[in-house]
Amino acid sequence: MSAVLAMMLVVIGVAVVGAQLSPEVREALATAKNLYVATKRADGSPSKASPIWFMVEDDAIYFTTVPTSYKAKRIAKGSPILVWVGSEQGPHFVGKGEILRDPALAEKMAPAYDQKYWISWLGFFRPRADRIRDGKTVVVRVTPLPADS
Numbered sequence: 001m002s003a004v005l006a007m008m009l010v011v012i013g014v015a016v017v018g019a020q021l022s023p024e025v026r027e028a029l030a031t032a033k034n035l036y037v038a039t040k041r042a043d044g045s046p047s048k049a050s051p052i053w054f055m056v057e058d059d060a061i062y063f064t065t066v067p068t069s070y071k072a073k074r075i076a077k078g079s080p081i082l083v084w085v086g087s088e089q090g091p092h093f094v095g096k097g098e099i100l101r102d103p104a105l106a107e108k109m110a111p112a113y114d115q116k117y118w119i120s121w122l123g124f125f126r127p128r129a130d131r132i133r134d135g136k137t138v139v140v141r142v143t144p145l146p147a148d149s
Contacts (some may be wrong), residue, residue, distance in 0.1 A: 019144040025093050028085040029056050033116060035063070036084040037142075038076035039097075047074070049088050051143055052123065055112040061095070061142040062109055064127045075099055082141050095142040103129035105139050109122050 009057050018111045021029070036049040047070065054063045061083065075081065075097035084092040106127035131137035 004077075015081055019146045021093060021144050022091070024091045025085055025144075028091045030059075032086040032090070035061065035087065036088045036090075037063075037071070038082040039071055039079040040082075044135070047071070049082070049084060053113060055109045059143060062105070063142075064106070064109070064131075064137050065140060067099075067135065067138045074101060075140060080093070081140075083101055083142060084135055093144045094132065095144050098141045098143075100139040100141055101135075102129050102139065103132040106132045106137070109139070 033053075034051045035054050036051055038046045038049040040046055050071065052063045052065075054061050056062075058108065076099050079097070081095045081097045082092065083095055084090045109127040117125070119125060126137045127139065128137070
């Protein structure tokens with residue numbers, strides 16, 4: 001009986017914690033400058049992969065986009081996000097996206113962009129809290145889905 005209970009707790013713990021990035025993806029994220037992301041269209045076909053800048057924190061990836069982009073609209077409707085690291089042939093995973101409108105998150109992302117992208121520390125193409133507040137930009141958080149999703 002205790003073995004069954006222990007197994008149930010492990011399964012519940014995995015369900016609560018969610019999927020994790022594979023070691024291959026995690027290693028590639030440590031040095032990659034770009035991700036390539038695609039979403040699924042209403043007919044189920046994948047969109048064209050777009051290069052994006054990003055920040056990684058734990059097992060989540062964050063990037064910004066305009067709320068009127070097809071990418072943001074599909075993510076808001078629940079489309080999975082197809083992510084390739086470094087190149088369109090790089091290590092990849094499928095994730096769940098969440099649209100966030102938190103200016104503090106943009107402020108947290110900006111220094112990470114500054115460290116990774118030289119043009120960001122000049123003030124270009126970096127996440128900005130005022131753009132989030134004004135509704136011009138949204139933050140997307142991507143977390144990996146289990147491999148069988």
